[in-house]
Amino acid sequence: MTTTPQFIQIYQAQAEHIREELLSGLRATKAYASPKYLYNELGSKLFEAITCIPEYYPTRTEARIFDEHAHDMAKLLPHGCVLIDLGAGNCEKAVRLFPVFQPARYVAVDISVDFLKVALERWQRQFPTLEMTGVGMDFSSQLILPADLALKPTQARVMFYPGSSIGNFTPEEALLFLKQVQSACSVVDGGGLLIGVDLVKSKGVLEAAYDDALGITAAFNRNMLLHFNTLAGTNFKLEDWKHIGLYNTELNRIEMHLEALRDLTVTWEGGERHFTEGERIHTENSYKWTLKGFEELLKQAGFSACKAYTDTEQKFAVFWAKA
Numbered sequence: 001m002t003t004t005p006q007f008i009q010i011y012q013a014q015a016e017h018i019r020e021e022l023l024s025g026l027r028a029t030k031a032y033a034s035p036k037y038l039y040n041e042l043g044s045k046l047f048e049a050i051t052c053i054p055e056y057y058p059t060r061t062e063a064r065i066f067d068e069h070a071h072d073m074a075k076l077l078p079h080g081c082v083l084i085d086l087g088a089g090n091c092e093k094a095v096r097l098f099p100v101f102q103p104a105r106y107v108a109v110d111i112s113v114d115f116l117k118v119a120l121e122r123w124q125r126q127f128p129t130l131e132m133t134g135v136g137m138d139f140s141s142q143l144i145l146p147a148d149l150a151l152k153p154t155q156a157r158v159m160f161y162p163g164s165s166i167g168n169f170t171p172e173e174a175l176l177f178l179k180q181v182q183s184a185c186s187v188v189d190g191g192g193l194l195i196g197v198d199l200v201k202s203k204g205v206l207e208a209a210y211d212d213a214l215g216i217t218a219a220f221n222r223n224m225l226l227h228f229n230t231l232a233g234t235n236f237k238l239e240d241w242k243h244i245g246l247y248n249t250e251l252n253r254i255e256m257h258l259e260a261l262r263d264l265t266v267t268w269e270g271g272e273r274h275f276t277e278g279e280r281i282h283t284e285n286s287y288k289w290t291l292k293g294f295e296e297l298l299k300q301a302g303f304s305a306c307k308a309y310t311d312t313e314q315k316f317a318v319f320w321a322k323a
């Protein structure tokens with residue numbers, strides 16, 4: 001019986017590297033920041049809150065798809081697999097599927113190490129006989145599973161990437177990422193990918209989901225400025241910035257920005273950046289896919305036998321793809 005999950009931390013960016021990355025985005029003519037900086041401790045909690053707000057349909061719709069089709073999906077999954085949860089967060093989505101999927105081992109990967117540790121220790125107490133491993137890793141630029149995981153050559157690998165996180169990659173980045181997933185899963189016969197994808201829909205529905213009436217998404221986006229202040233020693237003031245969430249119909253993506261409400265100067269040790277009123281910092285893209293477009297992408301990445309499960313309104317899809 002196991003009571004403490006194994007934990008592997010394979011990557012922790014140096015504070016200086018993080019600061020440099022942030023500041024170079026701020027200095028750019030069109031200022032930008034990587035969406036991974038949305039997730040400090042408060043950011044992870046605000047994202048959890050987003051998943052509960054009425055306008056943010058993806059989490060609810062995906063959960064319904066799993067409720068309805070999990071048994072069907074389980075028939076396609078290899079028996080006794082290792083379930084590798086990419087961007088596991090609080091691990092809830094995978095845990096709900098344990099009784100149906102019956103994995104032999106669970107590996108939870110997330111950049112937010114402290115948040116993951118707390119969650120995984122809780123789940124391990126609830127599932128004491130299931131081998132669980134946590135991996136603290138930023139896989140957004142490269143997916144290399146740590147050798148310390150000691151994945152068995154007999155255990156098929158199923159990667160689980162729900163929540164439409166794939167949408168936070170550009171289509172080019174998404175293809176590169178999926179190719180890496182495909183090669184990691186194809187090491188053992190029968191492996192594959194179970195992935196949640198948000199589908200193209202009306203501008204009104206999309207913009208409401210990313211600029212909700214309660215202002216939770218606005219808080220989530222603006223909290224990035226507090227995170228900057230901690231990581232890079234900047235002096236952003238929340239009252240100077242407003243949240244923008246808009247749908248770019250040409251590129252099929254939601255864009256989140258922070259817009260300066262007046263002319264201002266942000267300073268940090270050794271530098272500053274002037275923003276004029278209305279100037280923006282681009283903080284996130286969330287691409288939406290068509291069913292056909294995403295199936296094509298999976299095939300290009302080397303997957304086969306793709307099967308899509310959707311809700312009746314085709315708002316969201318979960319794809320199973322064989323590696």
Ligand code: AVI
Binds near residue numbers: 163166168209284
């Ligand atoms: C994590 N990711 C899939 C979310 C999304 O919908 O793109 C992040 C998010 N941003 C604003 N609301 C939710």
